[in-house]
Amino acid sequence: MRTKLIAGNWKMNLSRVESVTLAGEILHHTPAMTQAQVLLIPAFVHIDAVAQTIGKSHLLLGAQDVYFERSGAFTGEVSTEMLLELGVSHVLIGHSERRHVIGETDAMLNKKLLAATSEKLVGIYCVGETLQERNSGKAAEVILHQLQAGLANLSHDVIAQGHLVIAYEPVWAIGTGQTATPDHAQETHAFIRSRLAEIISPDLAEQIRIQYGGSVKKANAAELLAKPDIDGLLVGGASLIVEEFVGIIKAAELK
Numbered sequence: 001m002r003t004k005l006i007a008g009n010w011k012m013n014l015s016r017v018e019s020v021t022l023a024g025e026i027l028h029h030t031p032a033m034t035q036a037q038v039l040l041i042p043a044f045v046h047i048d049a050v051a052q053t054i055g056k057s058h059l060l061l062g063a064q065d066v067y068f069e070r071s072g073a074f075t076g077e078v079s080t081e082m083l084l085e086l087g088v089s090h091v092l093i094g095h096s097e098r099r100h101v102i103g104e105t106d107a108m109l110n111k112k113l114l115a116a117t118s119e120k121l122v123g124i125y126c127v128g129e130t131l132q133e134r135n136s137g138k139a140a141e142v143i144l145h146q147l148q149a150g151l152a153n154l155s156h157d158v159i160a161q162g163h164l165v166i167a168y169e170p171v172w173a174i175g176t177g178q179t180a181t182p183d184h185a186q187e188t189h190a191f192i193r194s195r196l197a198e199i200i201s202p203d204l205a206e207q208i209r210i211q212y213g214g215s216v217k218k219a220n221a222a223e224l225l226a227k228p229d230i231d232g233l234l235v236g237g238a239s240l241i242v243e244e245f246v247g248i249i250k251a252a253e254l255k
């Protein structure tokens, strides 16, 4: 039984006051969560304020990125230890905007995933094909490569402890309003799980949660979550709107 994980990636949005207000509203509207975990992922500079707002509630706190070195002359970067100090438990690694806008490589992402999981953070490793890759029939090849490169040398122990989550986010569906159909998402998730069985092990592949992300909203959350290999949702735009995000969380609670 894989507990659903609903995550809101706030990206580079919201002021400090807006972040605190949104976190407070989500807390207020989701009092008794039993079936799903809910993760808020604010901008780095607002993590502290959101941490104070949610306190020791059922809401979990995440970061949008992390650096792989522990400390030193890495201007602008943030370490795992700094995140842990703030109460962060989860970190996104390889979000498509980090891959395609910032230019992070598979080698860097692998180092980040190893650093995060070895410090007991849950690494949410994002994979997904671009529209061009999809149209040229290369989606499976691209995803397989991202999995092989990103998960290299990851210890089976950290995976068994639940410190690895995969997020399938087709780049063509992110922020475009074009969601993958539930059937298409399920097919890709099943493909990812079968590859995880080969790369890691069949037993661990059954335990790893695979989230879907890409234009998820209240209206389509339930049908996506009804699919057997969709273990949660990674939500961008709709996570900034209380009614939408709370609706998505409630869809997971009903599963």
Ligand code: PEP
Residues within 6 Å of the ligand: 009, 169, 173, 174, 175, 176, 177, 213, 214, 215, 216, 234, 235, 236, 237, 238
């Ligand atoms: C995301 O950025 O991870 C995402 C899925 O964005 P959106 O929900 O806005 O498509």
